[in-house]
Amino acid sequence: MTLASEIVEITLRSLFVSGFAAFIATLIGLPIGVLVGLRKFRGRPLVKGVFNGMMAMPTVALGLILYLLFSQTGPLGFLQLLYSPYAIIVGQAILVVPIMVSITTETIENVDPSIRELALTLGADESGARAAVLRESIGGILLASSASFSRAISELGVALMLGGNIVGLTRILTTAIALETARGEVALGIGLAVVLLVVMLVINVSLRLAEKRVRWWLWQ
Amino acid sequence: MKRERKTLAAIFVVCIVGITTGVVIYTGQTLGKSLLTVSTTTSLFDTGVLDTLKTEYEASHPDIILAFISAGTGIAITHAKNGDADLILVHSPSHEKAFMDEGFGVNRKILAYNFFTIVGPSEDPANISGVDASTALSRIYDYGQSLNSSIWVTRDDNSGTNSKEKQLWAAAGFDYETIKEADWLVSSGTGMGATLRMATELELYTLSDIGTYLKFFADGLIDLQQLVVPSESLLNVYSAIAVNASRVEGARFNLAMDFIAWLVDSSAQETIGNFGLEDYGQALFLPAVGVIESQTSNEIYGWIRSYAFFDYDGTLYECPPPWREGDYGLYQS
Numbered sequence: 352m353t354l355a356s357e358i359v360e361i362t363l364r365s366l367f368v369s370g371f372a373a374f375i376a377t378l379i380g381l382p383i384g385v386l387v388g389l390r391k392f393r394g395r396p397l398v399k400g401v402f403n404g405m406m407a408m409p410t411v412a413l414g415l416i417l418y419l420l421f422s423q424t425g426p427l428g429f430l431q432l433l434y435s436p437y438a439i440i441v442g443q444a445i446l447v448v449p450i451m452v453s454i455t456t457e458t459i460e461n462v463d464p465s466i467r468e469l470a471l472t473l474g475a476d477e478s479g480a481r482a483a484v485l486r487e488s489i490g491g492i493l494l495a496s497s498a499s500f501s502r503a504i505s506e507l508g509v510a511l512m513l514g515g516n517i518v519g520l521t522r523i524l525t526t527a528i529a530l531e532t533a534r535g536e537v538a539l540g541i542g543l544a545v546v547l548l549v550v551m552l553v554i555n556v557s558l559r560l561a562e563k564r565v566r567w568w569l570w571q
Numbered sequence: 572m573k574r575e576r577k578t579l580a581a582i583f584v585v586c587i588v589g590i591t592t593g594v595v596i597y598t599g600q601t602l603g604k605s606l607l608t609v610s611t612t613t614s615l616f617d618t619g620v621l622d623t624l625k626t627e628y629e630a631s632h633p634d635i636i637l638a639f640i641s642a643g644t645g646i647a648i649t650h651a652k653n654g655d656a657d658l659i660l661v662h663s664p665s666h667e668k669a670f671m672d673e674g675f676g677v678n679r680k681i682l683a684y685n686f687f688t689i690v691g692p693s694e695d696p697a698n699i700s701g702v703d704a705s706t707a708l709s710r711i712y713d714y715g716q717s718l719n720s721s722i723w724v725t726r727d728d729n730s731g732t733n734s735k736e737k738q739l740w741a742a743a744g745f746d747y748e749t750i751k752e753a754d755w756l757v758s759s760g761t762g763m764g765a766t767l768r769m770a771t772e773l774e775l776y777t778l779s780d781i782g783t784y785l786k787f788f789a790d791g792l793i794d795l796q797q798l799v800v801p802s803e804s805l806l807n808v809y810s811a812i813a814v815n816a817s818r819v820e821g822a823r824f825n826l827a828m829d830f831i832a833w834l835v836d837s838s839a840q841e842t843i844g845n846f847g848l849e850d851y852g853q854a855l856f857l858p859a860v861g862v863i864e865s866q867t868s869n870e871i872y873g874w875i876r877s878y879a880f881f882d883y884d885g886t887l888y889e890c891p892p893p894w895r896e897g898d899y900g901l902y903q904s
Contacts, residue, residue, distance in 0.1 A: 367593030374586050423654030423821050433655055434608065434638060436597055515608075515640040518622070520600065533764050534617045535787045564578045 362546055365504055365523040368436050372443035373500035380448045380499070381492065384455025388488075389481055399456060405449035414512030417442050421513065434515040439523070442509035447499035454498060458491025459484060493562050497555055504551065601636065607826045608638045610648070610656035612731055613762050615809060616641035618782040618855055620846045621660075627842060628833060635826065644731040651675060651812075654819045658827040662780075662809045663731035664879045671881075671894050675819060676812035679890040680831055680901050681863060681879060683809045683843050683856040684871070686801040687735055690767070690784055691776035693796045697722065699776070700798045707799045708743040711776055715755030724775045726766050727751065727758040735807065736778045742804055767793045780807060782847070782855040789851050808859065808879040815896065824896070832899050835860050863889060864903060 387398055419425050421433040432438040462484045470483040507525040514521030516530060524547045531540040615621060616639055625637045640650060644663045650656045652675050659676070661667060670676045689699065689707050697714035699707035715722040726733045737747040750756055757775060759766040763783040770777045771793045787793045799805070811831050816824035833839055840858035847855035862872050876887055883891030890902060 364593070367589060370586060371590045371593065374590060423819075425653070428654070434606070434640065435601075436593070515638065517636075517638040517640070518625075520597070520636065520638065530617075533613065533762050534619065535764055535790050535792045537792065558582075561578050561582060 358543065358546060360519075361522055361524055361527050361543070362550060364436070364521075365525075365547070366550070368439050368510075368523055369443055369500055369504035371440045372503045373447060373496060375440070375444040376447045376451045376499045376503075377496050379444070380451025380495070381455060383448075384452040384492075384495065385459065385485065387452065388456040388459030389484070399453070402449045402452045402456070406453060408446060408449070410446060410506045410508030411512065412508070413442060413446055414509040417445070417509070418512045433513065434517060434521060436514065436521055438513035439510045439521060442513050443503040443506060446506060446509060447502050450502055451495045451499045454495035455488070455492055458488045458495070461491075462487045489565060490562055493558060497558055500554075501551055504547065604634050604636050605823065605826055606636050606638055607658075607823060607830060608640060608656045609658055609660055609830070610640050610642070610650040611660040612644045612647055612662060613641050614730070614732060614780045614783055615660060615662065617762070617764065618786060618847070620782075620843065620856060623842060623846055624834070624839060627839070628830065631833075632829075635830075637830070643728055644734070645729040648675075651814050652819070654814075654821050656814060657823045658811055658813045658831065660809065660811050661731060662807055663734050664808065664810075664881075665734060666731070667810060667812060668881055670812065671890075675815055677815045677890075677894050677896040678828065678831065678899065678901060679810050679812045679881075679894065680835055681808055681810045681859045681875065681889055682834055682840075684859045684862075684875060685781045685807050685854075685856050687732065687778055687805040687807050688781050688784060688797045688801070689776060689799045689805075690770065690779050690795040691798050692774040693794070694774075695796070695798060697776065700796075702799060703802050704739050704799050704804045705743040708739060708745070712743070712745060712750070715753060719754050721757045721773060721775055722755045724757040724759050724766055724770050724773070724777045725751070726763070727760055728762075731807075732763060732778060732780055735805075739778065739804060764792075767795065771795055785847065785851045785853060785855060803874045803878070806874050806878050808875055809856070810879070813896070828897065828899055832901070835901060837861075866903070 387395065417438070418433070420427045421430065421438055422428055432441065466487050467480045467484055470480040475483065505525060507529055510516070510521070510523055510526050511529065514523070514526065516522050516526040524543055528540050528543045531543065611621065621639050625639065628637055629635060640647070640656060642650065644661050644666050647659055647661055648666055648670050651659045651670070659670070667676070667679060671679060689704060691697070691699065697711045699710050702710070711723055725736060740747045740750065751758065757769070757773070759769050763779060764787060766777055767779055767784065767787050769775070784795070784797070788795070811834060813824060813827040813831060814822040816822040840860050843856050844854055844858045847853065859875060863875065866872060880887035880889055881891055883893070895902065
């Protein structure tokens with residue numbers, strides 16, 4: 352296999368793994384974030400604080416904990432996930448759920464209170480007012496998803512511990528960068544980092560362009 | 572409005588299609604194939620020799636996927652004990668002995684050897700050029716004590732190279748744990764490549780495996796010289812050990828033994844011996860199977876025997892008989 356096709360393959364695998372992880376994190380984190388953002392309940396600062404704090408989870412430590420769970424001798428060993436892309440996906444999803452929840456919650460809370468009042472004044476009921484607040488938060492929710500994706504695709508510890516950096520199966524951009532650096536292939540390591548950044552720039556700019564359209568549509 | 576709704580739907584569809592394609596491709600890649608997981612050390616993996624072996628092995632065994640998991644010798648052995656590897660490829664006889672004594676490993680086979688080397692700045696302030704390892708370490712110790720600034724960098728990560736370093740300090744009459752506290756010793760806590768770069772930047776001496784050193788030197792990434800002469804105390808021996816399936820559930824013993832038998836065969840041994848010749852003008856690994864089989868009275872056989880053979884009932888064995896499982900024609904005695 353040529354170098355170019357190998358880089359393409361690794362990049363696509365990275366997008367698949369981290370895209371899947373961010374997708375799962377969105378499915379889990381968005382409802383939680385919306386709930387925490389909209390509802391007032393006892394212990395809310397505690398819940399928010401825990402999710403905010405979990406954003407600091409060191410990836411290597413999470414990788415180690417999940418390795419012990421997914422190991423043959425571990426409680427989840429029977430799933431046979433270790434050293435497969437699915438192990439990395441689960442690990443990255445767990446890693447980024449706190450980001451998804453935290454940003455979503457914060458965005459919803461910071462929507463101008465007058466939006467809600469305006470909706471109520473205009474005759475909307477409680478759920479209608481909430482929908483108005485959510486509509487106004489779409490940019491932040493999109494940011495939550497794309498930030499989760501960015502964090503997932505740029506992390507190394509989980510991918511290395513759970514995927515094992517197996518060529519052709521679980522080698523992704525960050526593990527390839529780490530390997531080439533250890534091997535002294537500095538130029539290749541930097542090249543892969545540039546690929547990662549360019550891909551992420553393209554995706555994020557496209558998302559923002561899409562957001563503009565979506566926002567306009569939501570206010571129709 | 573329709574167009575805008577489509578935009579949102581398109582993002583969703585792209586996600587779903589991407590994810591599904593990924594799952595389908597991965598399933599296609601692994602369907603009907605067996606994964607043979609080999610836990611190995613970074614210094615072996617980072618040279619690239621295993622990639623060459625993987626290509627050759629998979630070409631002749633299309634239903635096998637060889638997966639190398641590279642980590643320090645310590646964690647590599649932990650992987651195997653947890654049942655997450657089918658065989659280990661390591662270079663630390665003391666770790667290997669413990670692994671087999673605990674019942675986790677069987678059918679150990681010595682595959683290759685080379686020499687560690689002590690490298691340092693070309694000015695060579697401690698004047699160790701051309702001496703043996705023990706003398707070199709004594710001079711570095713004396714120089715460090717008089718200097719009181721950093722002169723030696725240790726990996727201190729319980730790797731195979733690190734355990735060799737401990738032995739060398741002990742052989743020179745120093746206690747590693749004591750000198751670790753000295754001001755002239757820096758602990759890098761990272762892999763071999765990063766440690767060599769640190770040694771270059773800070774003008775320090777260090778112990779390196781020859782493979783990583785030659786590769787980094789040839790690529791112009793480090794500016795360190797090999798200073799000591801290769802000798803028995805710097806011998807570095809690489810072996811394969813199959814994980815004991817009766818002790819570790821799920822270990823694919825038959826696949827592991829098939830791979831070990833292939834590694835011992837002359838064509839794989841030749842591949843190992845030729846690796847790096849072209850790029851570095853010097854072999855990074857020397858085949859060991861022939862040396863041990865011929866049992867010639869040559870120096871190297873004697874060195875391997877006394878360094879990497881295990882004592883059982885007063886006799887030295889590459890793999891003592893109680894730790895042999897099945898007959899794969901690996902041993903002559």
